[in-house]
Every structure is written in C-alpha cells, then in structure tokens.
Amino acid sequence: MEIFKKASEMQAWSRQIIKQGETICLVPTMGYFHKGHLSLIEKGKTLYDRLVVSIFVNPTQFGENEDLDSYPVDLDNDLCHAERLHTDAVFLPSKNEMYKENFQAYVELANLPNHLCGLSRPVHFKGVATIVTKLFNIVMPDAAVFGQKDYQQLRIIRQMTKDLNFDIKIIGAPIVREDDGLAMSSRNAYLTPKQRESGLCLSKSIEKAKAMIKLGETDADIILNKIDVFINSFEKAQIDYATLCDPETLETVKGIKGKTLFALAVNFGKTRLIDNAILDPEQ
Numbered sequence: 001m002e003i004f005k006k007a008s009e010m011q012a013w014s015r016q017i018i019k020q021g022e023t024i025c026l027v028p029t030m031g032y033f034h035k036g037h038l039s040l041i042e043k044g045k046t047l048y049d050r051l052v053v054s055i056f057v058n059p060t061q062f063g064e065n066e067d068l069d070s071y072p073v074d075l076d077n078d079l080c081h082a083e084r085l086h087t088d089a090v091f092l093p094s095k096n097e098m099y100k101e102n103f104q105a106y107v108e109l110a111n112l113p114n115h116l117c118g119l120s121r122p123v124h125f126k127g128v129a130t131i132v133t134k135l136f137n138i139v140m141p142d143a144a145v146f147g148q149k150d151y152q153q154l155r156i157i158r159q160m161t162k163d164l165n166f167d168i169k170i171i172g173a174p175i176v177r178e179d180d181g182l183a184m185s186s187r188n189a190y191l192t193p194k195q196r197e198s199g200l201c202l203s204k205s206i207e208k209a210k211a212m213i214k215l216g217e218t219d220a221d222i223i224l225n226k227i228d229v230f231i232n233s234f235e236k237a238q239i240d241y242a243t244l245c246d247p248e249t250l251e252t253v254k255g256i257k258g259k260t261l262f263a264l265a266v267n268f269g270k271t272r273l274i275d276n277a278i279l280d281p282e283q
Contacts, residue, residue, distance in 0.1 A: 001083045003090045007098075007138045010091045014052075014140045022049035026141035028132060031055040032072040033081050036147055036176040036184040041085045043173050044145045052139050053082050054091040056098065060106075061127030067270070072189050091139060098134060107133045107164075109156055115250035116152045116263050117274065120240050128153055129160050136166055143169040147176075149183050151263060151276045152250065175275070177203065183275045195268040198234040202264050202275035205231060205242065209262050213281050218256040220244045231266060240265035240272065247278060256281055 004010040017024055025048035027040045045051045055078055062068035075092075082090055106126055112118075113125035136144070146154045158170045176184045181203035182196070191199060205227050212223050227242050245252045247261045256279065263276040 001079075001087050001090065003079070003092055005092050005094065005097065007093060010052075010089070010093075010138050011140070013089055014138075017050050018140065023142040024048060024050045024052060024139065026135065026139045026144040027051065027053045028135050028144065028146070029053060029055055029078075030057045030071065030186070031078045032074055032186040032189070033078045034176075034184045034186065034188075036149065038081060038085065039176050040145045040147060040173050041082065041087060043171065044143070045086060047171070048143060050088040051086070052089045052091060052141065053087050054093075054135055054139070056091075056093055056131070058098075058127055058131040059095055060099070060130055061124050063121055063123045066121075067187075067190075072186050091135070098131070106130045107160065109160060109163075112152070112156045112159055112250055115245065115252075116241060116243065117265060118152070120265070125153070125156055129156060132157055133160070133164070136161075136168060141168055143171055145171045145173055147174075148172045149175045149185070149274065149276070151261065155248070155250065181207075183273070185273065187271055187273065190271040191268060195236060195271065198237050198268055199266075199273050201231045201234040201237055202266055202273055205264060206262060206275060206277045209244075210277070210279060213256055213279055218281065220252070220254050220256065223256075227264075231264075236268050238267040240267055242266075244279075258282075 014024060025044035027044050029037055057071050059068055107129040108126045118125055148154060154172050161168055161170050180200060182199055208230060209223055217223055224242055231237050231239055242264045243252055245261050247259055253260055259278050259280045262279050265274045
C-alpha cells in the first residue's frame, strides 16, 4: 500500500495506473474508520482494479461552532484497516496541500443544498462539493463510493457529477448499522451511554414510519406529528428535522404516493446524528 501526501504524487500514480489500462475506484473519507467505512472500501475493491482511499478532515465543510477541532482521529488504526483490506493507495493530504494560500475557487449547487442538513449547516455542502471536485481531479477515478447514510450528500455529488460532466460512476453503498439499529457514524464516539441509548430514536422512528405506511397511512403531516412526539419522548433528544421528501429533488411532500425519502437529524447535546430510509408504500 502506497501513501501519498502531495496532490502531484497522487496524480502521477493515477496517471501511471491509467496508462497501464487499469481502472481506479476512490473512497473519500474523513477517517476514524468504522464498519461503515470498511464496507465502502470492500465494495470498491471488488469492482475495480485499483482502490484509492482518501483521508482528509475537510475544514471547508464545517461551520462556526461545529466540531472541526474535536473531530475524532485515529490515523494509525485507519491505515491498518486500509492495508488489511488491500487498499492500493491512500491519499493523505494536509490542509495546506488542499487549500493553498489565497485559495478562491469553490463549487456550489443552486437547489439541493437548500433542504435537510443544508438548512442548519449552510456552508457544509459548498465545502463537500469543493473537496470532492478536487479529489476527483487529483485521483482521476473511474468510480467513487459514498455511503447512503449521508443521503443528501450522495444526491448532491451525483448531481454535481452530472452537471460538471465528470466521467465518473457514483456508487451508493447501504447504511451499516450497529446490532441495535443505530447507524454507524464517527460521531457516535461523542455520545455518553445515556445519549447512545436515546440515539436509537432515529432508527426506531424509521421503523415506526414504515409501520404506519404499511397500515395505509399516507398523510405526511400525520406521520411526522407522531414521529415528533415519539422522538421527543427520548431524553435529551432535540429534533433538527424529521421530514418526508422527494428522493430526487429533496422537496417536502404532503402525501406518500410512491418512493419517498424519510430523513432525520437529531441533536444529543453537541452531537448530531442523521439517518434515513426510502419508504415505498408498494412494498
């Protein structure tokens, strides 16, 4: 496994791989690997000739008073996992390597960020779109794998890839959960035992919404009102949003007529957890 800290070195490696006629898959991460990250690496490794994992805590996707300075890091563990899964190359740049002095160029989408997480994190997706664009240009992959837990991010990256004519396949990988249903996240490490227990309200809310739809309920307001009451019954849970929306546009819906995204974000103290599922009344 090779480790590159300079963009020029990473590009040179990719050019050589492309020259050899081999394909490249990229898994962009911010590190602190859990089973969710490892599932992305495993998926990418099976589909393409060479696998590149990037590890970079991207400062431009954090707003004021967010957890940039305290974001969990365990680089030695990450590299051990990457090597164990036969990663071909790790791109490990510094902040100064990715955002050189007088950096001015950003990538921003017009509509998709104006929903869900974008409402409470207004700079987040501008930072995500910018860093992913840079990684695409540096690594030059044939495909990139992203987790569906960050559904809005995945939808934005797909739209950006289409709009900017990147010849890159975007692969979505299923949410990986703990045995009790909690979606795996690096931020789960912040939770106290009591918060961890309350955090189960997200996955339980998804099951509750599925059950209501299975019984024939299609009114979004009725479903969401019951979900709000349910989440608020958990200690320390503060809802950022719990909404039903169109899976493509992320616009809210009033009725469940076909496949619908149910997305949630709930705060537990300083820790913010997200989860989602596609609900389909035909299933």
